[in-house]
Structures are given as C-alpha cells and as structure tokens.
Amino acid sequence: MTAASTAAAQPAARTMGKLKAQRLLRALLPALSLALVLMAIATLNPRAISYFGFTLMLNLAIPIALATIAQMFVIAGNDLDLSIGPFVGFVGCVTATWLRDTPLVGILMLLGCIGVYAAVGALIYLRNLPSIVVTLGMSFVWQGLAILLLPKPGGRAPDWLLTTMGVKPPLVPFPILAALLIAAVAYFGLMRTSYGAILRGSGGNSVAIGRAGWSLLKAKMALFALTGLFGVLSGLALIGITTSADANIGNGYTLLSIAGVILGGGEFVGGRVSPVGAVIGALTLALAASPLLTFMQIPPDWQVAANGAILIVVLAARVLISPKGAER
Amino acid sequence: MIVASPTIVELDGVEKHFGAVRALGGVDLRVQRGECLGLVGHNGAGKSTLMHILAGTAVPDRGRIVLSGEEQNGYSPDQAKQFGIRCVFQELSLCPNLTVAENARILHPALSGFNWRRAAGALIVGKLDEIFPGHGVGASDLVQDLPIGRRQMVEVARAFTATDQPVRLVILDEPTSSLDAHTAAQLLAFMRRTVAAGVSCIFISHLLGEVLENCDRIVVMRDGKSVAADAAQAFDRDKLVTAMGDETQQREASGGNHLARGRSPLRVRARSMRQIGVAELVAHEGEVIGLAGLAGHGQTDLLLAVFSAATRARAGVEVTATVALVAGDRQADGIFPLWSISENIGVCSLGKLRQGLLISQRREAALANFWRDKIGIRTPDIRNNILSLSGGNQQKALFARALGSDARIVLMDDPTRGVDVGTKLEVYDLIREEAQAGRTFLWYTTETDELKQCDHVYVFRNGTIVADLTRDELTEQKVIQSSFTEAS
Numbered sequence: 184m185t186a187a188s189t190a191a192a193q194p195a196a197r198t199m200g201k202l203k204a205q206r207l208l209r210a211l212l213p214a215l216s217l218a219l220v221l222m223a224i225a226t227l228n229p230r231a232i233s234y235f236g237f238t239l240m241l242n243l244a245i246p247i248a249l250a251t252i253a254q255m256f257v258i259a260g261n262d263l264d265l266s267i268g269p270f271v272g273f274v275g276c277v278t279a280t281w282l283r284d285t286p287l288v289g290i291l292m293l294l295g296c297i298g299v300y301a302a303v304g305a306l307i308y309l310r311n312l313p314s315i316v317v318t319l320g321m322s323f324v325w326q327g328l329a330i331l332l333l334p335k336p337g338g339r340a341p342d343w344l345l346t347t348m349g350v351k352p353p354l355v356p357f358p359i360l361a362a363l364l365i366a367a368v369a370y371f372g373l374m375r376t377s378y379g380a381i382l383r384g385s386g387g388n389s390v391a392i393g394r395a396g397w398s399l400l401k402a403k404m405a406l407f408a409l410t411g412l413f414g415v416l417s418g419l420a421l422i423g424i425t426t427s428a429d430a431n432i433g434n435g436y437t438l439l440s441i442a443g444v445i446l447g448g449g450e451f452v453g454g455r456v457s458p459v460g461a462v463i464g465a466l467t468l469a470l471a472a473s474p475l476l477t478f479m480q481i482p483p484d485w486q487v488a489a490n491g492a493i494l495i496v497v498l499a500a501r502v503l504i505s506p507k508g509a510e511r
Numbered sequence: 512m513i514v515a516s517p518t519i520v521e522l523d524g525v526e527k528h529f530g531a532v533r534a535l536g537g538v539d540l541r542v543q544r545g546e547c548l549g550l551v552g553h554n555g556a557g558k559s560t561l562m563h564i565l566a567g568t569a570v571p572d573r574g575r576i577v578l579s580g581e582e583q584n585g586y587s588p589d590q591a592k593q594f595g596i597r598c599v600f601q602e603l604s605l606c607p608n609l610t611v612a613e614n615a616r617i618l619h620p621a622l623s624g625f626n627w628r629r630a631a632g633a634l635i636v637g638k639l640d641e642i643f644p645g646h647g648v649g650a651s652d653l654v655q656d657l658p659i660g661r662r663q664m665v666e667v668a669r670a671f672t673a674t675d676q677p678v679r680l681v682i683l684d685e686p687t688s689s690l691d692a693h694t695a696a697q698l699l700a701f702m703r704r705t706v707a708a709g710v711s712c713i714f715i716s717h718l719l720g721e722v723l724e725n726c727d728r729i730v731v732m733r734d735g736k737s738v739a740a741d742a743a744q745a746f747d748r749d750k751l752v753t754a755m756g757d758e759t760q761q762r763e764a765s766g767g768n769h770l771a772r773g774r775s776p777l778r779v780r781a782r783s784m785r786q787i788g789v790a791e792l793v794a795h796e797g798e799v800i801g802l803a804g805l806a807g808h809g810q811t812d813l814l815l816a817v818f819s820a821a822t823r824a825r826a827g828v829e830v831t832a833t834v835a836l837v838a839g840d841r842q843a844d845g846i847f848p849l850w851s852i853s854e855n856i857g858v859c860s861l862g863k864l865r866q867g868l869l870i871s872q873r874r875e876a877a878l879a880n881f882w883r884d885k886i887g888i889r890t891p892d893i894r895n896n897i898l899s900l901s902g903g904n905q906q907k908a909l910f911a912r913a914l915g916s917d918a919r920i921v922l923m924d925d926p927t928r929g930v931d932v933g934t935k936l937e938v939y940d941l942i943r944e945e946a947q948a949g950r951t952f953l954w955y956t957t958e959t960d961e962l963k964q965c966d967h968v969y970v971f972r973n974g975t976i977v978a979d980l981t982r983d984e985l986t987e988q989k990v991i992q993s994s995f996t997e998a999s
Contacts, residue, residue: 202656377623380613387606394568394604395617396589454608 209501213447213463216497220470227478234356241358244469245348246271246421248362250436251443251465252369252458253413258444259373259456260386260406262307262314266322267414267440270296271433273329274418279338279428286341297411304407308400322437329430336429340422348423361420362462369458372409382406386454442494443468448501467497517579519544519679519711520565520596525574527560527735534560536735537574542680545709547702549726549743551719552755553960557735558715559600562682565713566598567591592618595679597670599686603662607655611635611665614654621674638668642701643694663689667698671705680711687716688805688991699725717991719751731755778920778951781817782827790976792969794953796919799946801965802955804994809974810955811839814922817953821920832951835859835918837909839925839955845909846897853879853893855908859916882911886941903934910938914945921945923954927961939964959987970994 224240225232231240250267257264274293282289303321307314350357373379384392385402393399417436422428445451446467447460471493476486520542527535535557542548550558563569564576567588576583578594597618598604605614612632616622622631632650639646643664654662663686670681683702687695702712703725716722722729722743729746731739731754739754746754775796782791792813794800802810818836820828838845847855857864857875864874879893888907890900897905906926913921927935942952942964954965962968968985970978970993978993 206653206656375628377616377627380609380616384606384609384613384617387608388604391604391606392617394566394588394598396587396592396620397617454606 209448210457210460212497212501213457213460213467216446216500217463217467217470220467220475224470224475224478227475231474231478234354237356238351238358240470240474241356241362241466242424243421244466245358245361245365246417246424247436247439247443247469248365248462248465249413249417249420250433250440251447251461252365253410253417254440255369255444255447255449255456255458255461256373256382256406256409256413257314258386258441258449258451259383259454260403261389261452261454262318262403262406263441263451264318264410265315265437266318266325267410267417268433268435268437269322269325269329270411270414271418271421271436272428272430273325273332273433274415275422275425275428275432276329276333276338276430278344278419278422279340280332283339283341293415296415297408300411300414301404301408304403304405305400307407308403326430326434333428333430336427338428340426340428344419344423345426348420362466366459366462369413369462373456373458378405383454383456386452439465439468439472446494446497446501468494517544518542519579521575521577522561522565523575523577525561525564525571525576527557527564527569527571533735535564535571538732538735538737540565540730540737542711542713544679544711545706546728547706547712547714547726549722549729550713550715550732551717551722551729551751552732553958556732556755558732559684560735561732562598562600562684562713562715565591566596566600566682593676595677596682597678597680598682598684599663599667599670600682600684603666605654605662605666605669608653610651610653611648611657612650614665615669615672618669618672619674621676634672634674635665635669638672639664642668642671643697646694659689660691660694664694671701678710680713681705682713682715684715685717686714687718687721695721717987719748723748723751775949776831778830778832779817779953780829781813781820790969790979792953792976794920794951794967796951797946797949798967799942799952799954799965801962801968802953802971803957803959803962803968803990804971804977805957808971808994810971811924812974813971814924814953814955817920818922830920832919833917834920834922835913835916837913837921837923837926839923841902841905841909846905848896848898850897851894852883852888852890852897852900852908855897856882856893856911856915859912859918863917878915879911882908882915886911887937907934907938910941914941914950919949920951920953923952923956925955925957927956927958935961959990962990 221232230236250271254264254267274296277289277292281292303317306312307317348357352360373382381392381397382402382405385397385399385406389399392402418433421432425432443464444456444461445464447457447462447464449456449461472490473486476489481489518541520540522538522540524537524539525535526533526537538557538561540561550561552558560569564571567586567590570586576586583590606617609617612628612635615635616627616631619631619634622634636648636650639648646661646664648657648661648665654665657665667683667686670683671678686698690698699721702714706712706727714722714726723746726743729739729741729743729751730737731751733754733756738756775798777793778796778798779794780791792800792802802813804810814836816825816828817830818834819825821830821832821834847858850858853875856879857870860878861870864870864878866874876893882888883890883893886907888900888904888911890904897908900908910926927938939961942954946952954961956962962985963982966982968980968982968990969976970980970990972994978989980989
C-alpha cells in the first residue's frame with residue numbers, strides 16, 4: 184500500500200515541479216519584457232540610459248504605476264474599474280484648485296472621493312450589478328465634475344507637491360525609487376497581511392470566504408476604497424509632475440492601468456494579481472508608450488497604434504507559456 | 512435507554528423548500544457529544560441541504576436549531592463557527608488562488624498580526640501530518656496546483672484545526688470521495704481517534720461499508736425525511752438499502768425487453784477528445800445510453816461534440832441521424848423567457864411549421880397542443896408565456912421541443928435537475944416509450960436511479976470513459992468506484 188502510494192506520489196511531484204517552473208516563468212515575464220524594452224532603448228540611444236535619461240523617461244510612469252495598483256485592487260475582487268482615468272483627472276483638478284487654495288476643503292474632498300469609491304463597491308455588491316456598467320457610469324460623473332471645476336486647462340499644483348515630485352535623490356533616479364516604494368507597499372499590503380489574504384480569497388472563491396464568516400460586503404468596500412486611495416495618489420503625482428491640470432488629463436489611464444495589471448501577470452478573474460508585476464507592467468507601458476517609439480523614429484501619428492501592437496505581442500507571449508488546464 | 516453523554520446539537524422539524532421542490536419535510540436530528548453519526552440516503556434525499564442548514568449556510572423555512580440546549584435565532588455561518596461546527600462540503604470551499612497556509616487563515620480570524628503566515632502554515636501542516644502522514648503538501652503550495660485528492664486532504668485537515676474557537680462537531684460530506692483507499696483509511700482512523708477524544712462527527716458517504724464500520728449511530732434519509740435511526744450495530748447492508756428505499760428495484764423489470772445490443776443500426780460512435788485508451792461511446796437505434804460519473808468530468812462536452820458533429824464532420828465522432836438537445840440548465844440555455852409555451856416548443860421544428868415564408872400559427876398551436884396533452888404540461892393555454900409554468904413543466908416543454916422535432920437522436924444534459932419526483936417518473940416513461948419507437952437517447956445524469964433506466968452506461972472521469980457497464984452490471988457502488996479510481 185505504502186509502496187503503491189509513493190509510486191503514485193512521484194508523477195504528482197513531477198507535475199508539481201513543472202507547474203512551479205511555468206509559474207516562475209510567468210512571474211518573470213513582466214520583468215523580461217521590461218528588460219527587452221530597456222535593451223531596445225539602450226541600443227537605439229545609449230545616452231538615454233543615465234540618471235538624467237531615466238528621470239525624464241520614467242517621470243510619467245509614477246502616476247501610471249499608482250493607477251495600475253489602483254486598478255489591481257478591483258481586479259483582485261473580479262471587478263473592473265472603467266472610471267479610474269477620469270477619476271485621476273478629477274483628482275488632478277481638485278489638487279490644482281481647492282487643495283492649493285483651501286487645503287482643508289481639498290483634503291476633505293479627496294477623502295470624500297475615497298468614500299464614494301467604497302460606496303460604489305457596496306452598491307455593486309449589494310445590488311449584484313456588473314462593475315463595468317457602474318464604473319462606466321461613474322466615469323462620466325467624474326469627467327463632468329472635473330469639467331465643472333476646471334472648464335479650461337489651468338490651475339497650479341501646490342508647492343509642497345512640486346517639491347516632492349522634484350526630489351533628486353543621489354545615485355538612483357527618483358521614479359525608480361518611487362516605483363520600488365509603490366511595489367513594496369502594495370505587495371506587503373495585499374500579499375503579506377492577513378486581511379490581504381481574505382481580500383484575494385474573495386476574488387478566488389467568494390462562497391468559501393462567506394462560509395468562513397467573513398463579510399463579503401466589507402471586503403468589496405475595502406478593495407474599492409483602496410482603488411480610490413491609489414487613484415487619489417495617482418492624481419496627486421500626476422499634477423506634481425505636470426504642474427497644472429486639465430479635465431481630460433487622466434483619460435488614457437483607464438485602459439493603461441488595465442493593460443498594466445494584465446501585463447504584470449494578473450488575470451481578470453480568480454483573484455490572481457501581482458502587485459510587483461503590475462508596477463513593472465506600468466513601467467514597461469510608460470517606456471514603450473513614447474520614449475522607445477520616439478527613439479525608433481516612429482512618427483507621433485503612428486505611436487498610439489505601435490503602442491497597441493507592443494501590448495498585443497507581450498500578452499500573446501504570456502498566453503504561450505501559461506499552464507494549460509491549471510486555470511480553473 | 513438513557514444516554515449519558517449530553518446532546519450538543521438538536522434540529523427540530525426542519526423544513527426547506529426550493530421553489531416547488533420540497534428538499535426537507537420536517538427532519539429531527541440529534542447529535543451527542545463524542546459520537547459519530549452516519550447519514551445515508553440516495554441523491555436528493557436532503558442530506559446536503561440538512562447539513563447546510565446545520566452549518567448556517569442555508570436558512571430553514573421552519574423548524575428549530577438548538578445548540579447545547581440554547582435555541583438559536585437568526586442562525587448564521589458565523590454563529591455555527593463560534594459554537595465549533597466545522598464542515599467539509601462536497602464542493603470544495605478552498606480558494607484556489609491562495610496558498611494552503613492562507614486558506615487555513617481564512618477559517619481562523621485569530622491568525623493575524625506579525626508572523627501569521629508561519630503560524631497558519633504550522634497549524635495546517637501539523638494537522639495534515641497528524642491525519643495523513645506522508646501527505647506531500649507544503650504550506651506555501653498554491654491550492655490550484657494541487658490535484659483534487661490533496662485539495663480534499665487540505666480541506667479535511669483544515670476543518671479539524673482549532674485556534675481560539677473549539678472544534679465540537681465536524682460535518683464530513685462525502686470526504687472520502689476524492690481520496691484513494693490509503694488516504695481514506697487514514698482519514699477514517701483519525702475520525703475514530705477524534706471521536707474518542709470527545710469531538711462529534713457527522714459522516715455522510717455513499718459507501719455503506721464505510722458508514723457501517725465507522726459510525727456509532729446511523730440515520731437514514733429518504734425524500735427529505737429521516738426514515739430510520741438506530742445504533743450502527745442494529746443495521747446491516749441490506750437493512751440500510753431497504754430503509755433508503757431502492758425505488759427503482761420494481762421498475763427494473765420494465766426495461767427487460769430491450770433489444771439485443773448491436774442488432775439495430777448504429778446511431779452514434781464517439782470518442783472523447785482526451786481519451787487515451789480505445790474506449791468509445793456507441794449508441795444504436797432505440798437505445799437509452801447513460802453517461803455517468805461525477806459532475807463536470809466531460810459528459811456535457813461529449814454531448815456537445817455529438818451535437819456539433821451532426822451538422823459538421825468532426826474527428827472522432829460519427830453521427831448517422833438528426834440530433835436534438837435537451838439542456839439541463841434550462842434558465843441559461845434552455846428556454847426563451849420572452850416567448851410563449853408554443854413558440855418554445857415549436858422552435859426546433861420550424862421547417863415543418865412553415866407556410867410559405869411565415870410560420871403557421873395554426874400548425875404551431877397544433878404541435879404544442881398535441882404535446883401538452885401527451886406529456887401533461889399543466890397550463891390553461893399554450894399561448895401563455897413560458898415563465899408561467901413551474902420548473903418541472905418548463906422542463907417538460909423542453910422535452911416536447913426535442914421530441915416534437917424530427918430528430919432521431921436526443922441528447923439530454925442532466926434534464927431532471929431540480930425537477931420533482933412525479934415529473935421525473937413521467938419523463939422516464941416518456942423516454943422509454945420513445946426509445947421503443949426507435950429514437951436514441953444519450954442521457955447524462957448524476958442520479959443513479961436514472962442510470963437504472965438506461966440500457967447501457969458509460970462512466971466518465973477527467974474527460975475520458977473509464978467504465979462501460981451494461982444494465983445488468985450496473986450498481987451505484989460500481990459507478991462510484993469507477994468515478995474515483997484512476998483510469999489505467
């Protein structure tokens with residue numbers, strides 16, 4: 184009996200090893216694609232690989248990384264946030280107007296935004312609504328509010344924000360330090376804390392979480408509130424870089440953030456996300472978006488299309504090495 | 512006789528309905544401290560529903576739940592957990608995207624703070640070592656990477672772990688179904704040790720031998736009621752089977768006049784996509800072929816393969832006649848909810864109902880009326896909306912749709928799911944009658960009673976055919992055995 188069971192255990196151990204190798208390969212894929220993009224940039228323009236070059240190229244990657252982490256939280260709960268882009272734009276408008284002129288009101292407004300996000304999560308859970316529809320509706324709300332607040336581009340970032348985003352640390356460029364910090368905070372919060380396990384579990388098997396006595400409503404609200412929080416941080420970072428705001432400034436972020444999560448090894452369903460991967464995915468997208476294409480001397484008219492092509496290639500590579508049948 | 516050990520759980524007159532179907536009709540159940548209670552009964556007898564009520568995950572329509580002498584109000588999963596009731600349900604309740612340790616944490620709010628991962632890992636691996644020595648599961652393994660048997664081991668071990676809340680009663684619903692003989696024996700031995708230490712267990716299994724050997728007391732359920740309860744020594748195999756009520760026994764004779772296999776023309780020959788061996792599914796004219804095995808092991812895929820092969824050539828599947836499908840999930844892929852009953856019945860026979868370019872209302876109504884009278888669809892007017900029918904009658908309309916068409920082969924994807932017993936018996940007769948008239952049926956079902964209606968049964972596991980049973984060879988035991996043993 185024992186001999187039989189050990190004999191049976193051996194192939195099982197082998198498939199386990201194979202699965203782990205595939206998983207490792209998939210986990211490394213985001214880093215690999217980032218390395219590829221960096222190598223391409225280095226060949227095309229070796230001078231870009233410098234302290235100054237990185238600071239310039241990756242500057243806009245900070246808000247994208249924050250928006251991607253924001254998106255990652257809702258995706259961890261099997262939802263999708265189509266309003267994150269306009270939301271970042273709205274936060275930007277608040278930052279460039281209220282937060283500068285009357286900081287207290289500005290802070291309250293931003294906290295209120297996070298509350299609204301939690302309420303949207305509660306609505307989606309309680310009424311069992313598709314998140315895509317609700318957040319699409321919310322995207323128009325945020326967009327409209329932003330236009331009311333700042334009908335034409337303008338405003339000015341608060342000075343403390345400009346100072347923060349303009350920090351020049353020795354040796355390592357600021358955007359890289361910021362990316363490391365964002366990845367570390369998100370990784371620790373979602374992957375290492377005990378409540379993070381519950382949040383991810385609610386995306387993996389919500390019935391099991393409910394049966395164990397956890398409130399799924401709270402979990403959903405927590406995930407959406409975290410999205411709101413990181414959305415606010417993204418808006419702040421964006422205005423700190425661009426110095427003034429525009430109601431449409433964040434519109435491209437919705438799809439960029441979703442692509443960043445998926446590029447970083449996340450999946451739309453099943454609570455499978457990777458914070459570190461998401462940040463790397465966001466960096467890859469930010470680099471591929473304009474510096475790489477500019478160095479390749481692709482005319483700006485074609486850059487958006489080329490950007491999409493790069494995205495499709497990287498995602499196709501991911502499907503190639505995904506373990507078959509393990510995606511249950 | 513007065514039993515010295517106190518009663519920890521008491522259910523009184525519990526009733527539960529799902530729509531028109533009565534799942535439980537007033538069940539009383541008592542569990543003593545340090546007792547292993549065996550619960551047996553056919554599929555659909557209400558065992559799982561009763562356990563869900565005890566675990567707080569289903570709310571009874573009527574009846575009392577008393578834990579240690581205190582009646583519970585607004586009973587919830589959380590209250591059950593506080594009291595120390597743990598469950599291992601048939602559908603696994605682990606999160607596939609989390610590690611083994613993280614899954615342990617989900618059950619234990621006390622596992623938090625710094626170093627919770629190590630504590631959770633030590634807790635679950637320690638329990639696994641205790642129950643299944645040599646289990647080969649690591650605390651940091653992702654559950655989605657584990658084969659089904661090991662997932663079951665993790666789930667069982669997790670139910671027995673204790674932190675701040677005590678473990679008083681563990682419900683094991685078919686815990687050995689995905690385990691091999693060796694690990695199942697380990698589990699049963701551990702269960703006896705735990706019961707000796709004062710924990711109670713409710714043990715549900717289809718393998719009557721396991722129940723007879725390992726339980727102190729046995730309750731038999733049938734049609735949502737408990738029909739017999741006594742010490743395990745008072746039962747033997749035959750008594751249990753009689754109490755469970757093998758209602759198909761007397762019906763078995765009715766199918767005795769089936770044709771000798773292979774005399775009539777071939778209708779379907781199909782190999783499953785993942786089939787390794789030579790086994791293939793063969794159906795001849797006038798046969799009722801059963802597709803058995805655990806849910807989701809490739810039966811529906813094969814039916815769909817046969818369905819598409821009827822219109823477009825497909826490798827490995829040979830179909831020689833027209834095909835119709837009766838969907839099992841009638842809300843999702845069966846009925847057209849906005850259409851009337853007659854439109855729903857006629858949609859597979861539009862060619863026949865046509866007059867010029869339009870559908871003839873008169874012929875459609877005639878077809879629908881014919882089937883309403885023939886199989887007794889209970890409605891005052893077939894022009895009413897399909898949703899005005901009860902679930903069972905909606906299913907009858909779907910049968911009428913398939914049988915009313917000119918299809919010679921009817922594929923059925925667990926068509927009696929959630930249908931009451933009376934309708935089921937009517938459907939069985941209808942199938943038998945149509946088969947005698949030369950129609951071929953491929954019938955996927957999870958109920959052994961229905962398999963006994965078939966001339967021939969193929970058992971599926973992991974998308975492949977692992978057993979091929981004739982009507983005379985068919986027993987529940989055999990189907991279960993081949994559903995779980997590895998195909999060699």
